[in-house]
Each structure stands twice: as structure tokens, then as C-alpha cells.
Amino acid sequence: MNNRANRGAPADFVARHVRELPRSGIREFFDLVQGQPDVISLGVGEPDFVTPWHIREAAIYALERGRTSYTSNLGLLKLREAISRTVQRRFGVTYDPRREVLVTVGVSEALDLALRAVLNPGDEVLYHEPCYVSYSPSVALAHGVPVPVPCLAEDGFAVRAEAIAARLTPRSRVLVLNFPTNPTGGTMDRAGLEAVAELARRHQLLVITDEIYSELTFEGEHVSIAALPGMRERTIFLHGFSKAYAMTGFRIGYACGPVDLVEAMMKIHQYSMLCASITSQEAATEALLHGDPDIAAMRESYRLRRNFIVDAFNRMGLTCHRPRGAFYAFPSIRATGLDSKTFAVRLLREEKVACVPGDAFGPSGEGYLRCCFATAQDRLEEAVDRMARFVQRL
Ligand SMILES: Cc1ncc(COP(=O)(O)O)c(C=O)c1O
Structure with a gap:
């Protein structure tokens, strides 16, 4: 037994390169979401469809x-x-x-x-x-x-x-x-x-x-x-x-x-x-x-929701390019003067909408927000209303 173990101090078993890894920014953010009632989550990158x-x-x-x-x-x-x-x-x-x-x-x-x-x-x-x-x-x-x-x-x-x-x-x-x-x-x-x-x-x-x-x-x-x-x-x-x-x-x-x-x-x-x-x-x-017809139907549904959310972001002054694929909108929040973490945390606290701060995807994501639009249309509409209200107040 080494001296540290003798003294009862816990041994450091974790490998250095693992200890140095940061926790996922998404995980960190979703710890905040846990337990908050009535939150609309545009956070998780997952289809809202059940498997066909x-x-x-x-x-x-x-x-x-x-x-x-x-x-x-x-x-x-x-x-x-x-x-x-x-x-x-x-x-x-x-x-x-x-x-x-x-x-x-x-x-x-x-x-x-x-x-x-x-x-x-x-x-x-x-x-x-x-x-x-x-x-x-x-x-x-x-x-x-x-x-x-x-x-x-x-x-x-x-x-x-x-x-x-x-x-x-x-x-x-x-x-x-x-x-x-x-x-x-x-x-x-x-x-x-x-x-x-x-x-x-x-x-x-x-x-x-x-x-x-x-x-x-x-x-x-x-x-x-x-x-x-x-x-x-x-x-x-x-x-x-x-x-x-x-x-x-x-x-x-x-x-x-x-x-x-x-x-x-x-x-x-x-x-x-x-x-x-x-x-x-x-x-x-x-x-x-x-499964080809399933893909076609889901893709069309995502496309319509993309059009809705991208137009809504641009209307509220959050410049958003129209993604040509996947199911994420990535609006810029720079015009608000907030950094992406502050924006996301305040949006969650004040309007109960969860989106992922862009810096979770690397430093070049700073100034953006990731919003997954694989979410039911009525929830998307409510989320967008809440976000517009939040942006207007800033
Ligand atoms: C770009 C990308 N690659 C891989 C994965 C992980 O995929 P899988 O569920 O097949 O492990 C994801 C999940 O979000 C992803 O966005």
C-alpha cells in the first residue's frame, strides 16, 4: 500500500488524458433543464418521431x-x-x-x-x-x-x-x-x-x-x-x-x-x-x-418545420441561415450583445425554452444557438413566441 492510501486519501485512478477532457457543454446545460417544469426543449438532437x-x-x-x-x-x-x-x-x-x-x-x-x-x-x-x-x-x-x-x-x-x-x-x-x-x-x-x-x-x-x-x-x-x-x-x-x-x-x-x-x-x-x-x-x-418512404415523409416534415423556424428567427432579428440539411437551426444571437451561454441560460430561466449555446460545439460556435426543430409544430410555435418575447425585452 502506498503512503497516500495509508493516510486514507483517495488514490487518483483517473488517467490524465481523461481527467483533462472537458464535460460536454450539452450535458452541462441539460443539468440545468432537469426538474424545471413546462420547459420546451429544442435541445436534444433527436427525431420526435417514434421508429416506424x-x-x-x-x-x-x-x-x-x-x-x-x-x-x-x-x-x-x-x-x-x-x-x-x-x-x-x-x-x-x-x-x-x-x-x-x-x-x-x-x-x-x-x-x-x-x-x-x-x-x-x-x-x-x-x-x-x-x-x-x-x-x-x-x-x-x-x-x-x-x-x-x-x-x-x-x-x-x-x-x-x-x-x-x-x-x-x-x-x-x-x-x-x-x-x-x-x-x-x-x-x-x-x-x-x-x-x-x-x-x-x-x-x-x-x-x-x-x-x-x-x-x-x-x-x-x-x-x-x-x-x-x-x-x-x-x-x-x-x-x-x-x-x-x-x-x-x-x-x-x-x-x-x-x-x-x-x-x-x-x-x-x-x-x-x-x-x-x-x-x-x-x-x-x-x-x-x-424504409425509403418513411425517410421521405419525415424529411418533408422537417423541411416544413425548418422553413417555419428560420423565418421566425429572422423576423425577430436573430439572423439565421437556412440549413440545407439535418434538423437544426443555428441563429446568430450576436445582435443581442449576450454571449451564447448567457443567452441560453437566461432564455431557459425567463421563458423556459431550452436551446444549446453555440460554444458547446467549439469556440467557433460562440455567438450562435442550436435549436433542434425535430419538435412538434405546436411546441415550436410556442417556443418561437417565447423567444420573440425574450429578445424584445433585452
Ligand atoms: C454528427 C453526428 N454524428 C454521430 C452522432 C451519433 O450517432 P449514433 O446515434 O449513430 O451513435 C450524432 C448524434 O447526434 C451526430 O450528430
Whole structure:
């Protein structure tokens, strides 16, 4: 026993790189929301739809048939085949379902596996910001160095190849992309992506593309960087079921990529996770086989709600670009003179509307607010009335 233990002081068991991780700004904010009655939450990034019935039924039927075992580490072959066909059909990229597709516990696990499989300590990972809260911590947990590349509202929150180029160093290894973007709803057109792809090829970067919102693109074609010339072999393509099929609780996603990269990810997955839940894999197979009409209906509903909330923000003087994808509005609150945390906390206290302060998505999110519009229309209308009242009082 060491001296500290002898003296009864608690030993410090937490690893340094974990202790240094900040808590998620979203979590911190939602601790405040807990227990407050009559709050309208535009905070959580989750569809307000229940998973379509035929998908839930497939899960129930699998249980009824006693399908309760482990599966292959890679996932059920019939699901991998359905993934391969869907990715080919929607994105124009071909992956071998036997060796180039790995079924994971959400995009969250897929991202973690991808980073752990490719990073050596000190490797730099570039990602556009404001971005999903997990990117920087996931890079740090994989012993990499996060390098944010700020995106601007005047570019529709697309990332400029020049901005990436300006942050390259000899340690740059990976570029993470997420279009449409959480939290901005930003998208990239083909020309912009081609410039980024050219940079990735020239500088030998591996690209990890998080396609989780791609089906929720309201205008323009969605292009995946994996489909551009020379990119398939240097891209890990991540996708999942949480957003497009309203299946967050099933915890199911997948990664596609060249054999050696999928094999490396599979090695970590087999020792840490073994496989994704078979019930969720059965449900996901049904989603891919028969879920296209569900996606179309939900997307249209989000599109109408987007139009409503973006117009409302602009009317109340909070400049808001019209997101072309995902289900988040990202209005600027700069005109109010408040910082994003103060704005969000006061809005919650004074009008009981919960939105996430933009700085939760990285320093370049300061001056903005993330408002998830996957919320019932009558709640959205009430939230917007309360926010207008709040802004007027400031
Ligand atoms: C950009 C992005 N990637 C990944 C995830 C996590 O997805 P999953 O539920 O598949 O783990 C989210 C969830 O909000 C997200 O917004």
C-alpha cells in the first residue's frame, strides 16, 4: 500500500488524458433543464418521431423467433448486403459486404473505432467547426491532437479547402467531415468537396466522413466525398440509422472502407464490443429494405418545420441561415450583445425554452444557438413566441 492510501486519501485512478477532457457543454446545460417544469426543449438532437412500426415489428418478430444470440463480429451478412446495396444506390460507392462493411453500435462506436484504428500518438486530426460535440474528445481519447477548422455563416457553414490547407502540418493525418453538419445544417456542393478531396489526395490525408444526416438533405444533391475520384481508398464512410429512420435507441450504425482499414477497426470492435445487438441488426435490415418512404415523409416534415423556424428567427432579428440539411437551426444571437451561454441560460430561466449555446460545439460556435426543430409544430410555435418575447425585452 502506498503512503497516500495509508493516510486514507483517495488514490487518483483517473488517467490524465481523461481527467483533462472537458464535460460536454450539452450535458452541462441539460443539468440545468432537469426538474424545471413546462420547459420546451429544442435541445436534444433527436427525431420526435417514434421508429416506424414495421421496423419495430421486425425487432419484435426477431425476439419472438428467439433470435437472441451473438452475430458475426462484422454483423449479420444479410444486413451487410443491404448496407452495401444502399450505399451503392444512394452514394454511388461500392463496398464488398463480406470484407468492407462493419456493423457498429451507432456512428459513435464507428467513429471511435476509426480513430483508434488509424491514429498514432500525436497525429493531428482536422475537422470543421462548429461540429458535433464528440469529435474533439474522441480524437483526444485516441491519443490524437484535435485541429478545428472554423466555418463561416457567410459560406453556409461549408468548409473551404484553403481553411483546411492553412492548418496542415507534417503531423496532419486525418480529416473528419460531417455534411449536413450538426449543429449548423451546413452542406457542401460538389465543387467545394472536389477541392477538399484534391487537398486530401495531395497531402495523403485519410478522410473519415460522417454521413449520419445525408438523407435529411432538403435541397440540392448530397455528394459523399467517398464517391469522388481517388477517394474511396482513402476514406472511411460512417453512417447509421439514428436520424434518418428515427432509431436513436437501437444504437446501430456502420462503417465501410478499404479492407485493411475495416479489418483494423474490426479487431478493436471484436475485443471491445464483440458485435452490435442482433435485435437492432434485424430492425436495421428491415429499415434498409422497406424504409425509403418513411425517410421521405419525415424529411418533408422537417423541411416544413425548418422553413417555419428560420423565418421566425429572422423576423425577430436573430439572423439565421437556412440549413440545407439535418434538423437544426443555428441563429446568430450576436445582435443581442449576450454571449451564447448567457443567452441560453437566461432564455431557459425567463421563458423556459431550452436551446444549446453555440460554444458547446467549439469556440467557433460562440455567438450562435442550436435549436433542434425535430419538435412538434405546436411546441415550436410556442417556443418561437417565447423567444420573440425574450429578445424584445433585452
Ligand atoms: C454528427 C453526428 N454524428 C454521430 C452522432 C451519433 O450517432 P449514433 O446515434 O449513430 O451513435 C450524432 C448524434 O447526434 C451526430 O450528430
